Amino acid sequence: MSLKISTQTTTDADSATAIRKCYADLEAALGGTPSLLIVYPTVGHDLEVIAAGLREVAPGVPTHGATTCLGVMSESGFAGADGIGLGLFGILDPEGDYGVAARDLGDDPQAAGREALLAAIAAADREGEPPELVWIASDPGNEEAVLHGFKEVLGVRVPIAGGSAADNDVAGGWFELANGQVHRGAVIVTVFYPSTRLHFAFHSGYSATELSGVVTRAEGRTLQEIDGRPAAQVYNEWSDGVIADKLSGGNVLGLTTLHPLGRVSGDRGGVPFHRLSHPDSVTADGALTLFTEVAVGERLIQMVGTKEHLLTRAGRVTRAAMNSGNRSAEAIAGALVVYCAGCLMTIQDQIGEVADGIAQELESRPFLGTFTFGEQGCFANHESYHGNLMISVVVFESD
């Protein structure tokens, strides 16, 4: 039995029309009611209308969703106009099982993650069985805790991937969506028990420099000192002054995109895997705030990237995902792609080239890419992490 995938995108600003048309086209392409739907609308859409539309056209179909930054990308290119776009991804897999659940993060994101995962597994009617993949969409800010909740249930061997909800301007307007219901401040978890194999890759688009230091003071996502010195000052020196004008405090998100901080999360063949942390502001006391947590004693490496890398990297990560399963594009039904919204903002109008690169690797098989404020994925050493400025890809075999 084969697994079929279809993706549909639109820039139609009418939420009701957008979701209905996308679903109709998707169902027609699949030739049946999908086993799972994943929807990524921008915040310009009316989420309640989209949720209602999904309840109406796809009742009972497990549905996973979160807002995306500025648009989506697919084998047809980037779909986003004036901050409006919507992408719909569907899997038809009668012999597979899929379950979606949501939990508000509240005061205990770890517990929320654990409970959402158990609920998703129950929704797939596979209690006690490890899924082949956990796909996540969380409100940004507590992803590490959520992942800890998952590992309480699954151990460390089940791959986790996905991306955090995003808006268009980091204004906190993001939402999540699960099974026809809109959520805010929640984590959405989808468990995959497909009838075919899937493969994944998780990479940054950056290279390590020789500059590094050890965290000597930090709290959660606030990095206060590196090697005993104020973090913002150290970072400014490492990055050759990209935040020189902001050392007294302020938003630095747009300035640091090509200069994230990295931590080694393993290696393969002597080549280290880095998960990245994106500095987004400088505090008045000279600390850096990040989109990931850091801990005292961790070694931070100054990473460096270029716009060219951000354009070509997603295609390479897609190829790496296929390589990890020793599969070529002929064996692939489609893919899910998570691309950092920060990178999108850096390359801006050239995002179409990213979509083209992925489509070329997949030989035009369907894929849906979302732009996120935090990426989760599984490295080649089978360890799953949360990171920034990352690209996460999952490819699904067709047979």
Added chain:
Amino acid sequence: MDRPSDDKELALSARVRDLEAALASSERARISAEEERGELRVDLQHARERLREVSTQSEQLFAGLREISEARSVDDLFAGMLAVLRDVLHFDAAFVLVFAEGDAPEVVATTDSSFEGISWRGGRFTDRVLAGKTLALLDLNLKEDWSGVDAAVRSRFRAALHVPLVAPRSQAILICVHEERGFFTASHSALAQRYLGLANQAVRNAQHATELEAQVIERTEALRQERDFALHLTMNMAQGLVTTDDDGLVTLVNPAFIELSGWPEKVVLGKELRLLLAAVDDDETGTLDTLEDGESVEETREYLLRCGDGTSTLVILATAPRRNGGSIHVFTNLRKRQELQATLELARDAAETNSRAKSMFLANMSHELRTPLNAIIGYCELLRDEADEREDMDLLEDLGRIHTSSRLLLELIGNILDVSKIEAGKIDLYIERVVIEDLCRDAVTSVEPIAGSNHNIIRCDTGRDLPPLYTDRTRLRQVLINLLGNACKFTERGTVELDVRRDASVPEPVLRFCVRDSGIGMTPDQIAAVFEPFRQADPTPTRRYGGTGLGLTISRSFTEMMGGSLSVASSPGKGTTFTVRLPCGEPTTSPTADP
């Protein structure tokens, strides 16, 4: 003044910008190259790992196949298979659970004795596995299917992987367990799938071996029963039986042999059989060499068996080789048979003597009786003539009774004489050319008085172009008169016909004499007994019809002596037909002339 300096400064600035741009470009190129190098190293490492993985898996598969093909027992077979799979799946323990129709699931192999004899409750999860899905469990305590397994086992092992196996006549599951919760993932399921063929082959081999074992047990039991039956026959057969080994030494004797030979069993066992035997004739002593050599040949021969009481008994010894070496010897006691044969011969001789004496006596008696009886009849006829002349009707009537009785007595004596001659083989046939018409007319004329007394019409019809007949005229005439006389006797106011035709149903020249009457006829039981001596259709003491009851017996005997046959067809109330079939050709010899 400043212009050259400014120009130079501008040029230098431009040069610096160019160099910075080139530097930046170089840096990007370096970063890009480093990144690509890193990717290539990852890809290379990945390719190496794949190659190593494939190579390892191939080696493991070959090792596994070798293990299960060389296994000498089901336990070895499963142990080999599980050892290979442990290297692949890295489980802490594993067992194979077999689901045979109608039986509770049974653990047939395990790497850990904790799983021996577990109670598997099954359930929907198990059903899904049996339907063909390889399924992992994060924690085996999460499924009701495991609830029957001992709690200590369930607290020790956490994760489980369930792999369906396909066997020809039952289903089975390979269950791997690990102490780490969530140890088994989709990767393990995929790996297990690659080794499924090996595991299935192991189960098939095990099932085949188990079936073979069952067949061996069944066949062994059948052989044991056959052996018991053969032993029972041997020990209870009337003939003596001895088995010898390749050296001709006795290995077994049956009770009949012990009785025949008079030797105790313990004396005979281990001895050379030939020592118990002697040749019947001196020139046959060489035959004992065969027994001495222990040579297994199939033969039957007479010997003298040396018995325990010092005597010898004549026996027939039938010897046959055994398939696995040695011989079987069956002794038949000829002494008893000879004694019985001698007794029978004596009885036969006595019977023949008695028969000859009886025939002689009857012949003599018949002759002695007929001579005075003929005188009585002759004088009686003379007296009847005188009484007739005197018209002394009372005397005439009395003399008529004497005459009739005397004639009947003479007929009876004649018949008894004929029967005795037939039994004694003293009938001589005189073959001559017979004129059929004359013979038939003569026979009819002879019985006309009987026909007239019963008011019967008697006819004779001899067909034209009859072939010449060579036979004993006197005996044939006697047969026809007998048949016609019977017909007239058992018919009143009816017809009696003698019809002679060539028998067209056979190619040879055969004449058919039919004596047909319209008389009382016979039942099938009467027909069946009609040719027996001294039998008549009317067996009652007050029977209406006279006669000795020997006529038909004699007629059939005469007919058969002449090479023909006599048959009868009849129905009660519808008359009777006797048919004599006689070959026409002149016989070269007569039956009596060639004893």
